[in-house]
Amino acid sequence: MTNQYQINNEQLTKIDELIKELNKEQLVWLNGYISGLINGGTSSENKLETKVPKSSEKITILYGTHTGHSKEIALYLYDRVSSLGFSPSLKALDEYKKNDLKKEQYLFLIVSTHGEGEPPIQAEEFHEYVLGKRAPKLEGTKFSVLALGDKSYKKFCQTGVDFSEAFKKLGGEEIIPIQKADVAYEEIANNWIDSVAGELQKIQPVTIPTVATENATAKKKKFNRSNPFYAEVLEKVRITTEQSEKEIYHVEISLEDSDIEYQAGDSIGVLPNNPIDLVDLIINHFADDPERIVRVGDKDVSLFRALQHKLEITVLNREVLEKYNQLVQNKELTSLLENEDALDKYLYGADAIDLLEDFPGEIKTDEFIGILRVLYARLYSISSGPTQNPEEVHITVASLRYKHKKRDRNGACSTYISDQINVGDHIPIFIEKNEAFRLPKENDKPLIMVGAGTGVAPYRSFLQEIEQNRKQTNSWLIFGNQRFKEDFLYQVEWQKYLQKGVLNKLDVAFSRDQNEKEYVQHKLKQKAPEVFQWLENGAHFYICGDKNYMAKDVQETLKEIITNEGGITAEKADEYLKKLKRERRLLLDVY
Structure with missing residues (x-):
């Protein structure tokens, strides 16, 4: 009769099979591992980590x-x-x-x-x-x-x-x-x-x-670009009027049962669907079957699904054009690729069907989809505070619609949300951490927050967090958009925060409400002495918005303010700005 401490034949066979697969070094390691277990180890998981012999290599x-x-x-x-x-x-x-x-x-x-x-x-x-x-x-x-x-x-x-x-x-x-x-x-x-x-x-x-x-x-985050969380849309409300030139929505998304956490300043990634009309144009160009199975990465999908869900077709870049030209050898495209300024101008607003029509050549459907980038997520600055909304995340989305070369164009993600998504639908999301755009660690530091259009989104998150978690903080919001009546995003909320003392100062610049356009940088100039005094008192200066124009103009204005109000040279003002960046007091979230 076998006692409880004796290994039975089945167990012995398994051990023999394992040992045959191990080399000398592995057997030595296994011996140490078993010794650790015998000597009171409570977690085989921990023993596996601690019993690995340490190396002296630096x-x-x-x-x-x-x-x-x-x-x-x-x-x-x-x-x-x-x-x-x-x-x-x-x-x-x-x-x-x-x-x-x-x-x-x-x-x-x-x-x-x-x-x-x-x-x-x-x-x-x-x-x-x-x-x-x-x-x-x-x-x-x-x-x-x-x-x-x-x-x-x-x-x-x-x-x-x-x-x-x-x-x-x-x-x-x-x-x-x-x-x-x-x-x-x-x-x-x-x-x-x-x-x-x-x-x-x-x-x-x-x-x-x-x-x-x-x-x-x-330890890797549970949800990311390749493994998004399908989150329910709780609310979608247009927050510009019907008369506005801008179509902007406030969208609230559920995080329930996801264990997703975020901080004020983070962004949300949304995986979009490409516009169906653009997908149809590409398929019709090749006279192909939308249901034909094609290979994308390691997956087999229909051509239609590949173009709508898997591949980037609304925007182009130099690499795509270079790969395309290797196949078609188009002289005009070769010339374009040699002229950086002309290339930049062409890429602005161009999409996949433009490439096929503007630079024709012999290319098959599968070759074409083989040069396209993977469809990437669009990032939106989070406009909700996590303490106030632990199981929700809010975003502020401007629908991108424009006409280019006599054809209507739509942004892949913004119009996906505005046109295709309704309350109760689920969209694929993940949180994109942004360590470079955070509230100060010290609760009493002043904040100057400059945002244009949807660039005001993270400041809503900031103020919700300040209201919930912080003692009195001097905060100043400088917001710009086109028109007061049509485009004053979250106006009621800013007024509420002013009354509560959560927000101390609010300045607005509406560019189309007068003959001469006024932007946020003009408002900064008007308040130059006060802006400089806030900086001298340790203020953190935030910029959120368009990287090509608004963000550059605001930084140039800030440099001018520092030069004039500080009575220093432009070179010294540059050093001042660099110091603000090093100290994490000049922070940008631009797109």
Whole structure:
């Protein structure tokens, strides 16, 4: 009779099968793992992580981020490298000691590019140091860079490229070629992390504990671009009048049963459907069958579904045009690609059917869909405070409609929400963290909030949070739109906050209510002495709106105010602005 402590034949067979698959190092590890369990281990999960022998190799993970993506990836990499038996160091670039650079053995950098080729604020000083004359030689340093960017910009991933080239010039050995990731970065980031793990296992060939790897994976956010949450629309209300030139909606979305959390300043990503009329135009151009099955990525879908749900057809970029021209060899397109100014002008407002009609050539349907980008999410600044709305998220959406080349055009996501989505419908969403647009940590810091149009959305979130959680804060909202009667978004709420003292000052600029247009930057000029005094008293200055015009004009005006009111040179005013950015007191959320 077998007693309770004896292994039975079935268990013994399983053990034998397992042992046959293990090498010597794995058997040593398994012996330590079992010893740990016998000696009072309460969690096999913990033992799997703690029993991995530690390596003495110096591994440093650095990140430079604007919205938080680079930090998120750096944390995943840190967990993965730790599970291999190393003790990596993890630092933000603005916290990293530059003198340590020459001591690095293995250096892994994750960095985004902000705007048109600029480093994020967090990376500015290190970027200047590495590209400058004082940077040390890096012989003996092995490195790899993961660069995040947006292909809609000409200088795609430029900051990451700058670092990679500088490290090589300084004598570093690039053990994994630079990886450049577009807006949908998850797959490339995961593959890069796998490559890093593979390189490090050459130093320390330790089996990655299965549970430890799962733990690192479990820390990833539950919902993202590739795995959105299908959220119910609770309310959709137009908040401009029928007479307004702008069609703007306030949309309230349920987060119930999602465990999704957000902070004031974050954005929501919405995965849209492309306009059906544009899908039909493309299919008709090829005289193809909308129900024909095509391959998109690793999935087989109908041609119609691919064009409506999977591929980017409402906007183009240089890369798409270059790939297209490789197939059609169109002389006019070749000439366009050689002229940056003409290319920028063409891309503004152009869509996929324009490309086919403007630059004809021999190309098949499957070839064409093969060059298109994956349909990416559209981001909207959240206009609700999480404390006041823990199971809801609100957004403010302006429907994009315009005529271009005698054809009506619609924004992929804005008109998807305004035309196709009703209360009770479900839309695919995820939260996009924005660490670069937060309320001050100190409750008593003054706030100057400048927004035009839907750029006022995050300030509604801010004021709801201030009302719920903060003591008296001096806050000043400067809002602009076209007309007072038609376009004064959330007017009643701002008045309520003024009465309660949650909002202390409100200035408005309505550009079409008088002969001479007045914008938010003009209102700033009118209040220049007060604006400068608020800055001198420690105010945080926020800008939200159009990046090409409004945001640039406001920053130029702010520089002018600092120059004149501070009695300093333009160069000193530039330094003043840079200092505000470094101190996280000049914050931008632009689109």
